[in-house]
Amino acid sequence: MRGLLLAAVMLGTVSAAHAADMPDLPILRGSFTDGLTNARPNWQGYYVGGQGDYGKITSKISSTINSDIQSTFVTPGPAYNWQTLAAAQSSTAGYGVFAGYNGQWDDVVLGIEANYIHGGFKSTSSSTGLTFDNTNTVVATTKTSAVVGISDFGSLRMRAGYAWGCFLPYAFFGGGLGSQTVDRYASASPASVQPPTTSATKTKLVYGYSAGAGVDVVLVGGLFARAEYEYQRVTSDIESNIHSVRAGLGYKF
Numbered sequence: 001m002r003g004l005l006l007a008a009v010m011l012g013t014v015s016a017a018h019a020a021d022m023p024d025l026p027i028l029r030g031s032f033t034d035g036l037t038n039a040r041p042n043w044q045g046y047y048v049g050g051q052g053d054y055g056k057i058t059s060k061i062s063s064t065i066n067s068d069i070q071s072t073f074v075t076p077g078p079a080y081n082w083q084t085l086a087a088a089q090s091s092t093a094g095y096g097v098f099a100g101y102n103g104q105w106d107d108v109v110l111g112i113e114a115n116y117i118h119g120g121f122k123s124t125s126s127s128t129g130l131t132f133d134n135t136n137t138v139v140a141t142t143k144t145s146a147v148v149g150i151s152d153f154g155s156l157r158m159r160a161g162y163a164w165g166c167f168l169p170y171a172f173f174g175g176g177l178g179s180q181t182v183d184r185y186a187s188a189s190p191a192s193v194q195p196p197t198t199s200a201t202k203t204k205l206v207y208g209y210s211a212g213a214g215v216d217v218v219l220v221g222g223l224f225a226r227a228e229y230e231y232q233r234v235t236s237d238i239e240s241n242i243h244s245v246r247a248g249l250g251y252k253f
Helices: 002-020
Strands: 045-060 088-105 108-132 138-162 167-189 197-220 223-235 239-252
Touching (some): 045 108, 045 223, 088 138, 088 239, 108 167, 138 197, 167 223
Antiparallel strands (some): 045 088, 045 239, 088 108, 108 138, 138 167, 197 223, 223 239
16 A cells, blocks of 8 residues: 555656646647637738839819910911810829838837839810800810829828837828829810910929828738828829829738
8 A cells, every 4th residue: 555655646747747847738728719829910020022103193284274275276267265174183093112110119110211103193184165256156166184193102101100019000191292194285276376286295393291100911921912092193284183092002011
């Protein structure tokens, strides 16, 4: 009996010593409540990505935008009834890239980002004028149109966000430069001089600013998805306003 008791004590001592040498894993404690890690997504660091957008552009056409073309049609001849152009509008899509850096302090994320869109945004406005004589007969017809395009726009943004699990909602504001092209066309019938139609194209570098909000979402590892809204205002001889929504895919290093 004493031999059996002594053997049981020795076996218990060896088992306790062996258990003490084993790693302290959650599974050995009989619970998965805490999981294997408490790590949160880390947004700090450099990142790059690509994006696509869809939006609407509205351009304010000044009353003098076609005056230089209209001056081709001079008297003598009918007193042409030139109509002013209304605001030019259209909807279109584009694509681009972005790259930036995030700094993170607890849940607050601040960063700077370079953003580029090749949009091909073009807004069109046209007008038609009729000239009548004393008998209410049309003696002359005029047509004027303008196409305002913002083909490229690059901006430098400041971003501020708040890390919420795998989500990073953020707001941004920045300034940038773009390429604006204005195509103008005018015709008159009958024309008092030749040719009866004329056109002109002008391309210039314009500046503006952008603002908006969005959210980045961690997918796996450093890969994240993006959805955002942006407002752009481009100022020059012709002011253009662009509202667009974007979707993108990026990678944080």
